[in-house]
Every structure is written in C-alpha cells, then in structure tokens.
Amino acid sequence: MDDLALLGWDDERAPELPAGTAPARIGRVDRGLLTVLASDGERRVHPAPALHGGTGPAVGDWVALRGDLAVSLLPRRTAFVRTAAGRGSAEQVVAANLDTVLVVDALGGPVRLRRVERYLAVAWSSGATPVVVLTKADLCDDAPATAAEVAEALLGVDVVAVSAVTEEGLDELSARLGPGRTAALVGPSGVGKSSLVNALLGEPLVATGPVREVDGRGRHTTTARELHRLPGGGLLVDTPGMRELALADDEGIDVAYADVADLAAACRFRDCGHRTEPGCAVTAAIAAGTLDLGRLAGWRKLQAEAHRQALRSDARARAAEHARVRALHKAMRSQPNRMR
Ligand SMILES: Nc1nc2c(ncn2[C@@H]2O[C@H](COP(=O)(O)OP(=O)(O)OP(=O)(O)O)[C@@H](O)[C@H]2O)c(=O)[nH]1
Numbered sequence: 001m002d003d004l005a006l007l008g009w010d011d012e013r014a015p016e017l018p019a020g021t022a023p024a025r026i027g028r029v030d031r032g033l034l035t036v037l038a039s040d041g042e043r044r045v046h047p048a049p050a051l052h053g054g055t056g057p058a059v060g061d062w063v064a065l066r067g068d069l070a071v072s073l074l075p076r077r078t079a080f081v082r083t084a085a086g087r088g089s090a091e092q093v094v095a096a097n098l099d100t101v102l103v104v105d106a107l108g109g110p111v112r113l114r115r116v117e118r119y120l121a122v123a124w125s126s127g128a129t130p131v132v133v134l135t136k137a138d139l140c141d142d143a144p145a146t147a148a149e150v151a152e153a154l155l156g157v158d159v160v161a162v163s164a165v166t167e168e169g170l171d172e173l174s175a176r177l178g179p180g181r182t183a184a185l186v187g188p189s190g191v192g193k194s195s196l197v198n199a200l201l202g203e204p205l206v207a208t209g210p211v212r213e214v215d216g217r218g219r220h221t222t223t224a225r226e227l228h229r230l231p232g233g234g235l236l237v238d239t240p241g242m243r244e245l246a247l248a249d250d251e252g253i254d255v256a257y258a259d260v261a262d263l264a265a266a267c268r269f270r271d272c273g274h275r276t277e278p279g280c281a282v283t284a285a286i287a288a289g290t291l292d293l294g295r296l297a298g299w300r301k302l303q304a305e306a307h308r309q310a311l312r313s314d315a316r317a318r319a320a321e322h323a324r325v326r327a328l329h330k331a332m333r334s335q336p337n338r339m340r
C-alpha cells in the first residue's frame with residue numbers, strides 16, 4: 001500500500017480533485033490552521049475560506065492541497081455528528097470518514113446493555129460499522145462467555161473482549177483495525193478508553209505529542225495530532241468531542257434495534273403503540289419470550305428522545321422561518337412606493 005492508501009485514501013472511490021492539488025487528511029483542526037497528513041508527511045496548512053462553509057473541516061476529513069493552502073473539502077464517506085446541546089440545532093462533525101466505531105464498555109461489573117445500545121445507535125447513524133469492545137477482561141471470570149452473551153443480546157454486532165493489563169484480545173481487535181482503516185472510540189468515562197488507546201498504539205500518547213510549535217501569529221501553542229497511526233497500519237481518531245455521546249437519529253436506532261423495528265413493522269396498525277393494540281407483533285414477541293422487555297424499553301426511550309429532538313429542531317426551523325417572513329414584511333413596509 002502506498003502512503004495515501006495507508007491514510008485511508010481509496011483510489012477506486014476517490015472524489016475528483018481540483019487541478020494542481022493533492023489529497024491530504026486532516027489530523028487536527030485548530031482555530032487558524034489545519035494539521036494534515038499527506039503522502040510526503042505531516043504539516044500545518046491554512047484553510048481557504050471555502051472550507052468554513054457548512055459544518056467546516058473535521059478530523060479525518062480529506063482536503064485538496066495546493067502548496068500550503070487547503071483549497072477545498074472533499075466529500076465525506078461517513079460523519080460522526082454531534083448536535084450541540086441546548087444551543088440551537090447546530091450540528092458539528094466531530095470526526096469524518098470513520099470506518100469503524102469502537103463502542104467501549106467494561107467487564108469490571110455487569111455490562112450495561114441499554115447504554116451500549118445507545119452508543120450503537122449513534123455509531124450506526126454515522127455511517128461507520130460499530131464493534132463492541134469489552135475492556136478489563138482480566139476482571140471477569142469468563143470474558144469469552146460474557147462476550148458471547150453480549151453478542152447474542154445485541155444482534156448483528158461483533159463483540160471483542162480485551163484487557164489493557166494482560167493484553168488479551170488486543171491482537172484480535174488490532175486485526176480489525178487494518179491498514180488504511182480508520183476507527184474511533186466512544187463510551188462512558190472510566191471504562192478504559194485511554195488505556196485502550198495507549199495499548200493499541202503500543203506507547204503512551206504523551207510520548208507522541210504534544211509538540212511545541214509556532215503558529216501563524218507567532219504565538220506558541222501546544223498541538224497534538226488527533227488522528228493516530230496504529231502499528232498495524234490502521235488509524236485511530238481520538239478527539240475529546242468524539243467521546244461525548246450524541247443523539248442518534250431514527251435510522252441509527254432502527255439499525256441498532258433492527259429486531260424491534262422489524263417487529264413493529266409487522267404490527268396490524270401502522271401507528272401501533274405496542275401496548276394493548278390487537279395484532280401487535282411487538283407485545284406478541286414479548287409474550288413469547290423472543291424479545292427482551294429491557295431491550296424494548298431501551299428502544300422506546302431512544303425513540304422518544306429522537307422524537308423530542310426532531311420536534312425541537314422543527315420548532316427552531318419554524319421560528320427561523322417566522323423571523324425571515326417578519327423581516328421581509330418590515331422591509332416592505334419601509335418601502336415608500338410599495339404596491340398594494
Ligand atoms: N483491571 C483493568 N483495569 C483497567 C483496564 N483498562 C483500564 N483500567 C483502569 O480503569 C480506569 C479508567 O481507565 P481510563 O483508561 O482512564 O478510562 P477512560 O474510559 O479513558 O476514562 P475517561 O478518560 O474518563 O473517559 C483506570 O484506573 C485504569 O487503570 C484493564 O484492561 N484492566
């Protein structure tokens with residue numbers, strides 16, 4: 001594989017580049033500068049104003065580079081999106097072009113399936129393929145058996161048990177993060193994400209960065225790349241924003257809970273609430289013991305949240321539209337010769 005392919009560039013699916021430019025991958029986004037990885041190494045470049053339209057550049061994005069200027073952002077294959085809590089419905093792309101999202105939970109206590117399902121829904125929404133990673137396997141009597149149980153409960157996702165202490169499972173996980181593939185980790189605090197990143201990198205992160213550099217304004221800033229090369233040739237995105245949980249959209253929820261979604265689609269009534277309705281395939285599955293009540297509850301909760309979120313952004317969209325129309329009316333009133 002050449003250097004670009006190792007960075008995740010796929011010649012067969014490559015977008016067209018503007019004349020005289022070369023592709024480079026964003027490793028870090030700072031206020032005024034981008035740290036990019038290109039076939040000839042890493043450097044800091046300036047983003048052209050065009051890059052700041054839309055959601056702006058994100059770690060993992062490909063840009064077209066002309067000299068030290070990133071002239072355009074290339075189309076994304078996948079995007080891990082976060083909706084800024086509370087402040088409008090502004091979407092922020094936390095990481096782009098991920099192939100794999102590692103959904104991390106720990107084996108130190110009981111695996112919290114509902115929480116894992118939440119993360120899975122978010123991961124599916126991004127367009128990447130999730131893999132569940134159960135850390136702290138050394139704290140579990142029979143990690144392989146537990147991993148198998150979790151895989152059975154989650155349906156359709158691979159589950160790998162690992163330990164940063166004994167290093168068991170690390171090779172199996174590394175094998176999934178092969179050359180040119182890009183992965184990122186999500187999961188709650190304390191489950192061992194940092195330890196796992198260090199174990200996968202084979203050296204503590206602090207040893208690879210931060211690097212003191214002088215930025216365009218001559219000020220000293222501490223920078224650390226957030227797109228890391230793994231010893232096996234894969235890439236690992238580790239951004240602070242990536243670790244916070246975003247809310248999944250309907251599509252992601254339907255993939256994470258494909259069994260429930262399929263059942264719901266088989267109910268007699270299209271708007272079935274799956275409670276007391278006749279011909280409800282969901283309650284029938286609960287009664288037959290083929291669907292877990294907790295899993296149904298998790299699905300309901302996520303659906304309700306996604307619905308509330310959609311309503312919120314609709315309200316915002318409506319308010320914006322009203323403001324636009326009001327401004328238009330005001331502008332018309334201030335015109336002396338307006339037509340009646
Ligand atoms: N026994 C055991 N402990 C682990 C393992 N991995 C991590 N730990 C411990 O779990 C605790 C949390 O690990 P971190 O790697 O900091 O967890 P994190 O998910 O990065 O947490 P945040 O930084 O808060 O997001 C630390 O005390 C680690 O030493 C493991 O494989 N086995």
Ligand SMILES: [Zn+2]
Nearest residue numbers: 267272274280
């Ligand atoms: Zn139903």
